[in-house]
Amino acid sequence: MSTNNETPDRRGPTNPGERIAEWTDGRLGLYKLAKSNLRKIFPDHWSFMLGEVCLYSFTILILTGVYLTLFFHPSMNEVVYHGSYVPLQGVRMSEAFSSTVHISLDVRGGLLVRQIHHWAALIFIAAMIVHMMRVFFTGAFRRPREINWLFGWSLLFLGMFTGFTGYSLPDDLLSGTGVRFMEGAILSTPIVGTYLSMFLFGGEFPGHDFVGRFYSVHILLLPGLMAGLLVAHLILVFFHKHTQFPGAGKTEKNVVGSPLLPIYMAKAGGFFFLVFGVIAAIAAIASINPIWALGPYRPDQVSTGAQPDWYMGFSEGLIRVMPGWEIRAWGHTLVLGVFIPLMIFPLVMAAIAVYPFIESWVTGDKREHHLLDRPRNRPVRTGLGVAWLAWYFILLIGGGNDILATHFHLSIEDITWFVRIAFFVLPVIAFWVTKRICLGLQRRDRDKVLHGRETGIIKRLPHGEFIEVHEPLSQQQLHVLTAHEQPRPIDLGPEVDENGVERKANPVAKVRAKLSEGFYGEHSQIPKPTAEEYEEITSGHGHH
Amino acid sequence: MSHETGSHNDVSDNLPSEQHGGHGAEAARTDPFADPGLPPHEHRRQDIDEKAAKHSERVVAGLFTLSMLGTLGFIASYVIFPVGKIVYIFPVGHVSALNFSLGLTLGLALFCIGAGAVHWARTLMSDEEIADERHRVDADDELRENVRQQWITGAKESGFGRRKLIRNTMFGAVSLVPLAGVVLLRDLGPLPEDKLQHTLWAKGKVLVNTNTNKPLRPEDIVVGSLTFGQPQGLEEADDDFQEQIAKAAVMIVRLKPEDIKDKREADWGHDGIVVFSKICTHVGCPISLYEQQTHHVLCPCHQSTFDLSDGARVIFGPAGHPLPQLRISVNGEGNLVALGDFEAPVGPAFWER
Numbered sequence: 001m002s003t004n005n006e007t008p009d010r011r012g013p014t015n016p017g018e019r020i021a022e023w024t025d026g027r028l029g030l031y032k033l034a035k036s037n038l039r040k041i042f043p044d045h046w047s048f049m050l051g052e053v054c055l056y057s058f059t060i061l062i063l064t065g066v067y068l069t070l071f072f073h074p075s076m077n078e079v080v081y082h083g084s085y086v087p088l089q090g091v092r093m094s095e096a097f098s099s100t101v102h103i104s105l106d107v108r109g110g111l112l113v114r115q116i117h118h119w120a121a122l123i124f125i126a127a128m129i130v131h132m133m134r135v136f137f138t139g140a141f142r143r144p145r146e147i148n149w150l151f152g153w154s155l156l157f158l159g160m161f162t163g164f165t166g167y168s169l170p171d172d173l174l175s176g177t178g179v180r181f182m183e184g185a186i187l188s189t190p191i192v193g194t195y196l197s198m199f200l201f202g203g204e205f206p207g208h209d210f211v212g213r214f215y216s217v218h219i220l221l222l223p224g225l226m227a228g229l230l231v232a233h234l235i236l237v238f239f240h241k242h243t244q245f246p247g248a249g250k251t252e253k254n255v256v257g258s259p260l261l262p263i264y265m266a267k268a269g270g271f272f273f274l275v276f277g278v279i280a281a282i283a284a285i286a287s288i289n290p291i292w293a294l295g296p297y298r299p300d301q302v303s304t305g306a307q308p309d310w311y312m313g314f315s316e317g318l319i320r321v322m323p324g325w326e327i328r329a330w331g332h333t334l335v336l337g338v339f340i341p342l343m344i345f346p347l348v349m350a351a352i353a354v355y356p357f358i359e360s361w362v363t364g365d366k367r368e369h370h371l372l373d374r375p376r377n378r379p380v381r382t383g384l385g386v387a388w389l390a391w392y393f394i395l396l397i398g399g400g401n402d403i404l405a406t407h408f409h410l411s412i413e414d415i416t417w418f419v420r421i422a423f424f425v426l427p428v429i430a431f432w433v434t435k436r437i438c439l440g441l442q443r444r445d446r447d448k449v450l451h452g453r454e455t456g457i458i459k460r461l462p463h464g465e466f467i468e469v470h471e472p473l474s475q476q477q478l479h480v481l482t483a484h485e486q487p488r489p490i491d492l493g494p495e496v497d498e499n500g501v502e503r504k505a506n507p508v509a510k511v512r513a514k515l516s517e518g519f520y521g522e523h524s525q526i527p528k529p530t531a532e533e534y535e536e537i538t539s540g541h542g543h544h
Numbered sequence: 545m546s547h548e549t550g551s552h553n554d555v556s557d558n559l560p561s562e563q564h565g566g567h568g569a570e571a572a573r574t575d576p577f578a579d580p581g582l583p584p585h586e587h588r589r590q591d592i593d594e595k596a597a598k599h600s601e602r603v604v605a606g607l608f609t610l611s612m613l614g615t616l617g618f619i620a621s622y623v624i625f626p627v628g629k630i631v632y633i634f635p636v637g638h639v640s641a642l643n644f645s646l647g648l649t650l651g652l653a654l655f656c657i658g659a660g661a662v663h664w665a666r667t668l669m670s671d672e673e674i675a676d677e678r679h680r681v682d683a684d685d686e687l688r689e690n691v692r693q694q695w696i697t698g699a700k701e702s703g704f705g706r707r708k709l710i711r712n713t714m715f716g717a718v719s720l721v722p723l724a725g726v727v728l729l730r731d732l733g734p735l736p737e738d739k740l741q742h743t744l745w746a747k748g749k750v751l752v753n754t755n756t757n758k759p760l761r762p763e764d765i766v767v768g769s770l771t772f773g774q775p776q777g778l779e780e781a782d783d784d785f786q787e788q789i790a791k792a793a794v795m796i797v798r799l800k801p802e803d804i805k806d807k808r809e810a811d812w813g814h815d816g817i818v819v820f821s822k823i824c825t826h827v828g829c830p831i832s833l834y835e836q837q838t839h840h841v842l843c844p845c846h847q848s849t850f851d852l853s854d855g856a857r858v859i860f861g862p863a864g865h866p867l868p869q870l871r872i873s874v875n876g877e878g879n880l881v882a883l884g885d886f887e888a889p890v891g892p893a894f895w896e897r
Binding site: 262482 | 575576577578579580581622636643644646648655665666669673676729740780781786787789790822823826846847861863894895
């Protein structure tokens with residue numbers, strides 16, 4: 001046993017695949033890594049697929065993006081076009097624009113790759129928002145996943161900027177207008193606005209630099225950061241193990257589902273091809289951003305109906321409906337009409353980022369959670385989410401006010417005023433209505449547990465009375481409808497101490513108790529049926 | 545540190561102490577809502593009927609074969625269709641034959657791989673659900689204490705806490721060094737100075753039509769028309785054309801002199817011809833929509849509306865101040881000329897404005 005460090009009875013590799021695995025294991029510790037991950041269990045639910053759409057569209061963006069860099073010239077040098085597209089011949093344009101026209105009309109398959117890239121970007125950000133909604137409404141952001149919520153949030157935040165810098169690169173009339181809007185917004189920043197604009201554009205707008213600068217940000221800086229965040233996001237998903245919905249046999253201490261090898265390798269791997277295939281088909285059928293028809297950018301030209309890509313629509317809405325407030329004093333101008341909308345964007349994003357911490361502070365819940373909430377069982381959280389969506393939706397309407405006005409023959413003033421009012425009112429209504437609906441659904445769950453499912457079968461009793469037959473729920477259904485917790489609001493404690501002296505309540509604690517009452521008070525949840533109530537009703541009498 | 549694993553010491557007393565009841569038949573006797581445990585596995589047809597399994601196998605293989613045909617179709621399309629060929633395809637319309645065929649064949653090739661893999665997983669791979677245990681993320685007391693000791697030992701050996709001079713100078717050095725990177729950013733662009741305050745317009749500059757590049761004469765401009773103009777001498781081939789036109793672009797309209805409500809506006813014009821900056825004072829879009837009956841111009845980007853008969857006052861939308869007006873006159877040759885630069889900066893508002 002002095003020189004031979006292998007035990008004599010150890011089976012040698014039997015085939016080439018195993019030999020490669022052995023070789024790799026000896027250098028990377030492959031087997032130890034595989035042991036805990038190869039048969040990793042993932043629960044099954046359609047909504048868990050949304051995150052996969054994000055991952056795959058990101059992968060598609062990298063693949064198609066690399067191809068596009070082979071042909072794109074990120075330069076604002078002016079050239080006169082002499083290519084194959086007749087309407088633009090003799091027109092002055094930047095190299096960025098002319099190379100994009102070349103990719104679209106002269107490189108075989110170039111248009112397809114460009115359209116796949118652009119469609120995948122729209123789908124990537126849409127999928128991130130919907131995935132985030134799933135995580136929000138089911139409470140999957142709770143401990144231990146708060147940091148992963150922040151990773152995902154950062155991906156969304158960076159994704160929007162990657163999208164913006166990307167669609168600005170062709171230097172066409174539409175995207176140039178968007179860049180001008182951004183420059184105007186930057187100028188509104190108090191004190192440093194003009195400096196920021198000069199530094200970003202290398203001088204006065206538009207200058208000769210921004211395409212090259214956006215290019216390195218778009219293809220290197222932001223995707224690099226995002227790739228890192230994405231890997232971290234996935235590592236945490238593996239480390240925490242996936243959440244699951246409540247159900248028979250599912251607890252906080254287990255994860256029930258199918259193993260990575262073979263089920264999820266086939267399903268998730270296959271899903272990548274499904275997503276890619278669908279996006280390729282969309283790119284074949286639906287034209288997107290035909291820049292040759294828009295023409296090159298000139299700061300004194302514009303087309304009507306200019307719209308950003310959809311995920312920037314809310315910022316467009318903010319800027320369109322804001323009144324044009326300007327304050328002038330002491331030789332300076334405070335451009336509130338532009339600066340306030342510019343600031344609402346990061347503030348709202350920040351509010352989304354910190355929500356998990358706010359909720360856990362308000363509810364005092366710092367425990368680990370692996371069983372998902374059914375949205376109805378958390379009416380306040382669900383209401384807040386829907387209120388946010390309503391607010392987002394109303395801003396999209398504001399961003400498209402000209403399109404709506406021309407399509408539906410409405411007055412643009414009326415739409416703008418509607419959005420201004422709805423901006424404040426609609427989220428409140430949406431919150432209230434959603435909370436009511438959640439409470440209604442909780443009552444229905446309670447009725448189903450206590451009285452069973454309505455079968456739709458009408459039975460006539462011997463004395464002539466008609467009743468509907470209710471079918472008792474299975475043990476499994478009973479469990480699902482009653483498995484959720486119903487926490488009590490945080491108690492501030494007695495108002496006087498044991499000596500009868502009035503206690504000075506900490507104002508912060510008071511606010512917290514009030515919020516906690518809002519989350520878990522008697523107006524925010526319907527008491528779920530107790531075992532006693534169930535026994536009493538099912539023990540014979542009153543079975544209607 | 546009195547952390548006990550198991551009994552969550554970070555649980556507030558308002559929360560239920562148990563996150564879930566026991567499960568199994570034993571618990572069901574006392575708790576009607578107890579977890580019945582994982583339901584028994586139900587076999588699919590493919591699990592018990594080899595014929596059905598064979599059928600699934602053929603479907604999966606068929607999909608993979610279809611994918612191969614898709615890729616071959618992709619290569620064939622690449623070879624067959626010239627890049628500029630446009631065809632009519634119902635209901636999509638006139639499309640590039642190459643783009644259409646490449647996209648659909650690639651879509652087919654990719655989609656069939658995915659469909660085959662998913663069908664394989666759903667029908668032929670085991671669908672028995674497996675339960676795996678979870679473990680708390682945080683460390684137990686022993687591990688925590690171990691790491692604490694390592695940290696204390698390491699910190700002590702470094703002398704970090706004891707030798708304050710080293711610590712403080714290190715903090716100083718590390719926090720100063722990023723300044724080098726910040727300083728390097730200075731040459732990203734010039735200082736703003738008064739660049740945004742001035743345009744190419746100056747006393748005696750002739751107004752030319754942007755489209756024809758010909759000097760504008762008062763008689764060329766009829767009541768109700770909208771003309772886009774720029775200073776004579778600014779050429780598209782100029783190095784700074786884009787920056788200059790972004791500030792100097794103007795629109796020229798002619799109103800009936802009695803329609804002009806603002807006295808200064810009438811004074812700055814010539815016989816009802818008035819010239820305003822074309823760049824919106826909101827965020828800088830060029831304004832291009834003119835309603836000749838109402839004398840309103842509308843910015844197509846964010847719908848700021850200005851009344852050109854009343855000093856280009858903002859009457860609707862998010863713009864915060866009127867469009868600057870250019871003072872004009874007619875020179876000896878009968879051409880429209882500027883009497884100076886704009887008196888206010890054009891375009892979006894900014895701090896130094």
